Amino acid sequence: MNGPFDFTLALGDDALVAAQRLGEWATRAPEMEEDIALANIALDQLGAARLLLSYAGELEGAGRDEDALAYLRDDREFRNCLLVELPNGDFAVTMVKLLLLSAYQVPLYTALAGCPDERLAAIGAKARKESAYHLDHSALWVKRLGDGTDESHRRAQAALDQLWPYHHELFAADPAAPVDPATLRAGFDAVVQPVLAEATLTRPETGWTPGGGRDGVHTEHLSFLLAEMQVLHRAHPGARW
C-alpha cells in the first residue's frame, strides 16, 4: 500500500470480502439466532465497505463509484488481506476469523477516527462502534468453543492453527499510510491474548506468514468468491432495482 487511495481501497476490500463470506452463512448457521447475527455483522461490514469504496473512488478521481470498484475489478486488482477471502470452513473457523478480523478493525477504526483525513475519521468513528460489537460477539463464541467440549475445543484450536499465519499480513508496516498498520499490533495483542487464554487455546508459534493480498496476489479462493458476487452486475450492466 502507498497513499490514501490504496489504503482506503484495501480497507474497503477487507470489509466487502468479509461481508460476502459472512453472507454465505445465511440460512446455514447452526441456530436461528446465529443466522441473524452473522447476517447483521455482514451488513455492518457491507456498510463500511460502501463508505470506504465510495471514498476510494473519489480519491482516485477516475470516475469509479462504489459499484464500479466492487463489481468491475478482477482478483488481481483487489487489495484485501488473505484472511477474509479464506473459505468459511466450520463455525469455529468463521468465529476465530471474525475474532482476528475485528480485533484488528477495532484499533484500526479507532486510530482512523483520530487521523487528519476528515472523511476517514468519520468512517472510523462510525465503524468502530459496530466492530466493537463484532469483537464482543466473536470473543464470546471463541471462549465458548475453546473452553467447551473436547470436540469444540479441538475444532477451535484447529481453526486458530489454520488462520493464525494469515493475521500477520494485517500488521505489515506502511509508514506512508494514513494509519500505519504496524502501530495496531499492540491493540490487537491486548485483546486477543486474554480471549485465547480464557478459551484455553494455545497461540501458535510464528512460522509461515503468507501475504500478498495488499499487492493483489491472492489465494485461489478469491476469484471464486468474486465470480459469485459480480456475476449479476456483469451480466446486466447498469441494472437497478
Place this chain on the structure above:
Amino acid sequence: MTDPRTAVAAVVDPEIRVITIDELGILRAVDEDPATGRVVVTITPTYTGCPAMDVIRTDIRRALTVAGHPDAEVRTVYTPAWSTDWISAAGRAKLAAAGIAPPGPRGDGTAVPVTLAVRCPRCGSPETEQVSRFGSTACKALWRCRSCSEPFDHLKAL
C-alpha cells in the same frame, strides 16, 4: 404550505414505524434557502449498513413535496456518529409502548459493552435475559422476560 422542518420531522422510521426520524435522532438539520425555497435535509444512519436509508431519503422527499417544497436535497453525514443517546424522551416512550425496550446509556464504543438490566416493556420486570445479541434489524437485539415470558426487541445502546 407546511414548514419544511415540521414536514420532515413527521417522517416515520420505515423499520420501526412508531417513531419519527426526528425522535430517533437521525434527522440532523433542515435548512431552507429563503431566496430559492430549496430545502436541504441532513440525516445520519444508525448503522453504516442500514438498509432503510434509501427508503428514508425517498420518504423525506415525498413529505417535502406534499408540504409544498418540491425542490429538496437529502444529504447523509457520518460524523458525529449516531448514538442511541440521541433518541428523544418521547421516542423512548413510544418504543416502550410498542414493545421495544429502549436503550440504556452507551459505553465509550471501544470497550466491551456492559449489559445493564433491561426492563420488560410489557410488565416492567427487570428479570429479563438476552436470547440473541442480534435481532430483526441491525439496531436491535432479542430478549425475553422471565417474569411474564414475553419475548421482546431491545434497541441496543450504541
